[in-house]
Amino acid sequence: MSFSDAMRTVRDSLSARTVYAEPYERDGITVIAAATVIGGGGGGSGDQPKVDGAGFGLVARPTGAFVIQHGKVSWKPAIDVHRLVGLAGAVTVALVLAHRRGR
Incomplete structure (x- = not known):
């Protein structure tokens, strides 16, 4: 994979489709899930022929969802219980x- 191919893959991975799911509709309610996505990439080449390297990383976690009901939009945040318990424990220790x- 060339450096430009790797960067194209990073760009495509960090699109709106990665952040927002396809809308899901049922019984007149539409839900659009959202995520926080963090990513980056890099690469380079060496002095020797055929010595190129590239890579990228991507981290995503659920953030919440937009709920559309009766023509009104509301935001329902996702709650990460493990993170909340860890934070409470750290505050208690402090x-x-x-x-x-x-x-």
Whole structure:
């Protein structure tokens, strides 16, 4: 894969289709799921013939969904329970350490 091919793949991967799912409709309600997508790529070549390299990375996580019902649009955020529990644990540890240090 050439560098330009790799960059084209990165560009195509970071399109609106990656962020927004196809609308799903049922019983008069339309849902459009959305995600946060972070990505990047790079590449280069060496002094030797046929020594080229390229690559990219992509991270996506659900963000929420737009819900269209009775002509009104609302946003329903996705809640990452594991992340929320981890954050609560980190805050608790920080508070305990700060309290101990204050003695």
